[in-house]
Amino acid sequence: MPDSPTIVVVDDAPEVRLLVKTQLRLSGRLEVVGEGADGYAAVELARAHRPALMLLDVSMPGRDGLAALPLVLDASPTTRVVMFSGFDQAGLADHTRRLGASAFVQKSVPIEQLVDQLVAISAPPGGQPDDAIGGHPVEPATEQVDRSHGHPELDPVLAEHLERFREIFDDAAIGMATMTLDGRVVRVNRHLAGLLGDDADALIGTSYADLAADPAPVADALQSLRDGGSAVRLEHGLADEHGRRFAATLSAVLDAQDRPLYFLLQAQDVTEQRAAEAELHETEQRFRLLVEAVQDYAIFMLDPEGRVASWNAGAQRLKGYTADDIVGRSFRVFYPPDKQAERHPEHELAIARREGRYEEEGWRVRKDGTRFWAHVLITAVHDADGVLVGFAKVTRDSTERRRILELQQQANERLRRSAAEQAEFLAVTAHELRSPVGVLAATAETLAQHHERLTVREREDLAEGMRRTADQLRRLLDDLLTASRADARSLGLHPEPLRLEEQLRAVVSAARGGHPGAEVLLDVEEGLVVQADPGRLAQMVDNLVGNALTHGRSPVVVSARADGDSAVIAVRDSGPGVPAEVRDRLFERFATTGGTGLGLYIVRALAEAHGGQASYQVEDQSFVLRLPRERA
Template sequence: MPESPTIVVVDDAPEVRLLVKTQLRLSGRLEVVGEGADGYDAVELARAHRPALMLLDVSMPGRDGLAALPLVLDASPTTRVVMFSGFDRSGLADHTRRLGATEFVEKSVPLDELVDRLVAIAAPPGGGAPPAHAGRDDGGATGADGGAGAAGGRRAKADLDLDPVLAEHLERFREIFDDAAIGMATMTLDGRIVRANRHLVGLLGDDADALIGTAYADLALDATPVLEGLQALREGGGAVQLEHGLADEPARRFAATLSAVLDAQDRPLYFLLQAQDVTEQRAAEAELHETEQRFRLLVEAVQDYAIFMLDPDGHVASWNAGAQRLKGYSSDDIVGRHFRIFYPVDKQSERHPEHELAIARREGRYEEEGWRLRKDGTRFWAHVTITAVHDADGVLVGFAKVTRDSTERRRILELQQQANERLRRSAAEQAEFLAVTAHELRSPVGVLAATAETLARHHDELTPVERTDFAEGMRRTADQLRRLLDDLLTASRADARSLGLRVEPVPVDDQLRAVVTSARSSRPGAEIVLDVEEGLVVRADPGRLAQMVDNLVVNALTHGRPPVAVAARAEGDAVVVSVRDSGPGVAADLRGRLFERFGTTTGGTGLGLYIVRALAQAHGGEATYQVEDQSFVLRLPRERGA
């Protein structure tokens, strides 16, 4: 009996490697001789085993599949590399073939079909006709020219096996990406584009296939900011914003936001790009700025300029009408007095006015902005220019001093900075929301569907350990999806103020016992102590009350130490529910943003505590963190008479 062809499986997700290895073993048609988690492993495994096949993931930490592919073929030229990816194959498949890949397979393909295709690829030339699907994409079109229609058919086939709700969510996320009004792309950890939406393709004036595999830094006029931003993301930084010109069109300006999609250990899996052409905006801003400057000069020359002379020692020697309007002194009030009178007391003590004159005397001119005082003691923000004045013989005869009231301009700049900061935070939140949601759905849905199919078809063939591992994996994945969908829906409704609460009297004891029982069931061995005062009744939506307490309990079990104490007591017109673990508590630098959206993301959506506070406030209550006893506290209205 001939030996089975050898294969190496390289993917950063242990669950994916387990599924593929198990299916290959069950088929008995291919022998797995090695497995790896990144591109570095791929090259070493190719060199060590020279396998007939390698199944290679596209996006992995350290070195991605696109970077590893040529190195694998250098190490083992006879190895046939099959790229395996959760990204759509459109454009990416052709690019990987140009790099030397034999085939490109999406992770949504059924495992039985995956094995068939791998066996067909491993078959020696002339060893029989390959299966009908070999060399074709999942929708039936050839890999070289299968367009949007084929991709759509492929997605529809894969999504038929998914829960309808999840399939609907996935399709919505695809639509959001493809139809977004800004340019968007997903990139490998090396910064190469693997998928671009229509808007980005239009902005760059290229076709989608030409962009696939292109390093985004190569598109920039100056690649340094892009490369530095990508490195910051790889090192664990947050969203990076930058602006750059285009290499082939230097006059155009692009504003880009780069963010990382992270795994459960906060490691970057791939990058998300959002880009906009701001060329016209910057030109309009420059034109507006120039117009504003001319207008401001005209107006301020009439109303806002104080122009007067100082003698060589700093005493006021002349005074104009603009100075009187700005500072409140008449000519009789001020002429002959030292100009330090216009400065706050601290500046006078520092002899700052004399320092200004010394610089103007030495360098010919002095300019600054700072606080000045009017006659009535009120402050204004002044732009000051002091120019040394010399006679024909070069002897210093005094100083010309021009002061302009810039208080309003300063206020506008501060407001603009605040507005820009709000926009930046909003853009970063949206980018993180999209990146987190896309990642959180894609992997668990694929794993859950494939695991269920493997158990259904090969239950009796699996070892007891494999069945136990698969069952536990399905439970964790299903719980992860349920929590994700609950959190997303609740956060969306909270933002839209459309929670639709059904408030009624709810016995606290029954509700908390149900939550604790559920938590113990989902986390065997969890130590949870319940202490509830008898007879407590709150006015709340039962389901939302359970969701709030469940989020707090899961938060304590996930980030704290056992045992976890859940307690409830009456306090005036309120019922106070507290959840406390036995760990060291929340670090001081995190407390201020505990209940913000994505405020403390360490795997998952980062919405749990945000949802607790939003639901509590919707009930007329509040959610807080008490530093004294390191507990999370939920305060809700108590049912009258209870």
């Protein structure tokens, strides 16, 4: 295509690059001269080829499209850059226009329309104008999805679910935003925009770290996520005149290969809460000093050496000593042996002597040897000449209060985890569905319309891509449906006697076909029969084999042996095994990264529904499935 305009395609997903390149070649109207997977490659390709056009993804690892865009234009000022994104925030398109982009196109646009738009945008001055394609107007840098009609190229049911996810995101009672891998905001809900006191579109493209009074902790949290860390929770001040504080949770949304696609932010304004906590602390302190005579408090005097000089009724009730028992003895007797050995009582008096007071919470010991959680206040007492005459000591039993606070904290943590899991689940599910369905539809369309014009290699690559994508969708839908039924305890199993060798051979064969080049071996004791639902058995073993191929290394060995009344199926890969820190959570929902995080949770739920067990065996680093055995 010597007379065709040149174009460079930059996207971190190889399937997307393949599809776009193929369609561009078939069109015969644009010549692809290079491709890349991140913003660094975009800049180098622009400098090397100076293409007429560049299709640039917004969110990519290393350097995202927003950061790369100005650098691409510096390297090749004549290149027209079209931003390519799965995000549909209107403000994002406007922001890329201000950075110099010629157009903004969503990834949900049909592939044929994408080619038409790229051709129109590449038209030289005096040729076809940028704002018309075949007589139909186009708005570069503002192409948006029709929110009332969803995505026309998607199944209506899927489009409805995606729209509901947007509504949940936009109407959430906490602040939420999605960010590129460089930490720039690309979508923000109404609640967060209100907390930040700005218009949602005005926040697009803003670095979240720049909103913090101290950007360093936010930058460190983002880097931790880029390095593969789990969700990061932090509290930070805002760079505004009100001195407000945010409690934020940052997490990465991953693709099926455990690569971060973008970051999800959840934030709450805790300014008033922190002020209330500080005020409550001050009020409690004043209250304690005013009720010295109340029997619910142990209030007594110490001499300058720490010996008990006076004793009240509250002290006797709380600690069990009478005045005759304790007056004249060191107050060290109230402390556990380890604190006495550390000379902690003397340390308290030294601080009170130096600073005027000392306050803490900790374990104390009664006369009968039982312990209680105490809130302690020690105040230095001076005479009119400023000479230290002793210490006033106020002790309160806070055991019940501590227990209630611990229970409240545990309940709050469970609620927070549940909310975070559901938010992450919605985000991951929406992404997991959108990308494969879009690629599958576009690839099928390409094969249907241009089968004869495609090369053999292109047809094979596109067909293999469709197979992998369809398998990904099948797994996702199976996992979602099974997890839902497991939670509702309505799996509806239909167990029957099954020859284990035949069942496992079918699973292993499918795994080999789905992972070309992977070595999956089978070692089954002859004649083994189990009592199981055939479909659910295949699903359990398929999940374990898929987990081994995804997170471990080939070869993977699937073995089965009889053990009393059970048949033991083991799946072992050749990788380093599961890290010790995550073994206890392996079979929990969302405990693993990649996909929906439901695979191992489903295996255990199905195994227990069959009257069996699923576990991880550290000795040989294998996942073990134990099912009831059918004896001859």
